Amino acid sequence: MSSQTTYRELNGVECGKAVRARISAAAAQVHAKRGHAPHLVAVLVGEDPASQTYVASKVKACGEVGFRSTLLKEPADTTEAALLALVDKLNNDPSVDGFIVQLPLPGHINEERVTLAIAPGKDVDGFHPQNLGRMMLGLPGYLPATPNGIVELLKHYEVATEGKHCVVVGRSNIVGTPMGILMSRNTYPGNCTVTIAHSRTKDLPSITRQADILVVAIGKPNFITADRVKQGAVVVDVGIHRLADASRKSGFRLCGDVDFDGVAPKCSWITPVPGGVGPMTVTSLLMNTLKAAQG
Ligand code: GUN
Numbered sequence: 001m002s003s004q005t006t007y008r009e010l011n012g013v014e015c016g017k018a019v020r021a022r023i024s025a026a027a028a029q030v031h032a033k034r035g036h037a038p039h040l041v042a043v044l045v046g047e048d049p050a051s052q053t054y055v056a057s058k059v060k061a062c063g064e065v066g067f068r069s070t071l072l073k074e075p076a077d078t079t080e081a082a083l084l085a086l087v088d089k090l091n092n093d094p095s096v097d098g099f100i101v102q103l104p105l106p107g108h109i110n111e112e113r114v115t116l117a118i119a120p121g122k123d124v125d126g127f128h129p130q131n132l133g134r135m136m137l138g139l140p141g142y143l144p145a146t147p148n149g150i151v152e153l154l155k156h157y158e159v160a161t162e163g164k165h166c167v168v169v170g171r172s173n174i175v176g177t178p179m180g181i182l183m184s185r186n187t188y189p190g191n192c193t194v195t196i197a198h199s200r201t202k203d204l205p206s207i208t209r210q211a212d213i214l215v216v217a218i219g220k221p222n223f224i225t226a227d228r229v230k231q232g233a234v235v236v237d238v239g240i241h242r243l244a245d246a247s248r249k250s251g252f253r254l255c256g257d258v259d260f261d262g263v264a265p266k267c268s269w270i271t272p273v274p275g276g277v278g279p280m281t282v283t284s285l286l287m288n289t290l291k292a293a294q295g
Contacts, residue, residue: 007267008157010236012149012279015156019283023290024065030293031066038293039068040124040285041090041099045083045109046076050242051102058100061282067289070096080109084117091119098124098142098292100285103174124288127174136181142288147179149280150215150236152287154189159213159234159269166192167211169204169224169257175217175238183213204228216257226262234269238277 031037040062044055055071062069074083083101090099099122105111120130126142134141143151154161166183170176176196183192197207208214208228216224217238229235239257256273264270271277 007264008269010153010157010159010234010269010271010276012153012271012276012283015153016279016283018156019152020061020065020286023283023286026290026294027066030290036095037066037068038289039070039095039097040289041070041072041096043072043074043083043086043090043099043101045074045078045101046106048104050240051104055102057278058282058285061286062289065286067286076106078106078109080113083109083114087114087117091117091122096122098122098289100125122292124285124292125174126178126288132173132178135178138185142291143182143284144174144178145284145288146175146217146238146277146281147182148287149282149284150179150238150277151182151189152284153236153271153277153280154213154234157269159189161189161213162191164192164212165195165210166213166215167195167197167208168215168217169197169208170217170219170238171196171198172217176215179215179217183215218257220257221255222257222259224258224263226259226266229263229266231266232268233266235263235267235271236277237271237273240273240278 027038042055042058044051059069059071090096101114103111115127118128120128123131124142126144131141135143168176168179180194180196183190184194195207197204201207205228209230211230211233213234214229215236219239221241221243235258237256237258241255242252243255245253254274
């Protein structure tokens, strides 16, 4: 018997569409009740092409679900003080339900100081320590967009998680670490035994091969190859990279942290790149913004 399985896609576009339809209906209710739509502000500092693309997709998604959105573009040489003043203004602007400051910020600006300055009630990225602490304690708050988007994706496709070994590769504050917390919670999706692997992990392939659910957020193109994945695993790829490709009109193609072509045949479920986690991060941001507008 061949060990090849027929994999199914955890499709973030399809799942995002279903969730966004519900958001759209709820947004119309908010609009009718209070006379104005949920309003998200996105702050973009500098000209980073990837950040420009991400922010553009967030703004576009707002329009599609009936939200108001405002994009504030600040020059790359904006001072930290000026950015903190802008954050303060948005914190105190009653017409703004929630806002995000797109990361990464230019090197001369301290991301931690900016994140801490955002009012937790408007922190729809869920990056403020108060929201991360509430998540940790299972209290209501804003969940970080990417991990929550992945949870929604697993829920949508009814992927079994209880008792599974979930290996998260990467320990960032915004993806890896919160992902581990969400997958170990006593709920569905959750109840996993979680391992967080990182750059100092010894013999990473032997760890990733134990994963029933493998979440990869390490930021290295095609890092997870087929020999690092267990037969039948669920694989979630958070990475997105532009690789030069002269045969494309754009001059590049997108790939993730997972070598999709090699790994997919071993999987029960796998996210494509693009069209997997990315659209769910945006959907999650919409969920949080709706929650902020519902008060
Ligand atoms: N940079 C990469 N992902 C994100 C995100 O979800 N939110 C913000 N603000 N910046 C990011």
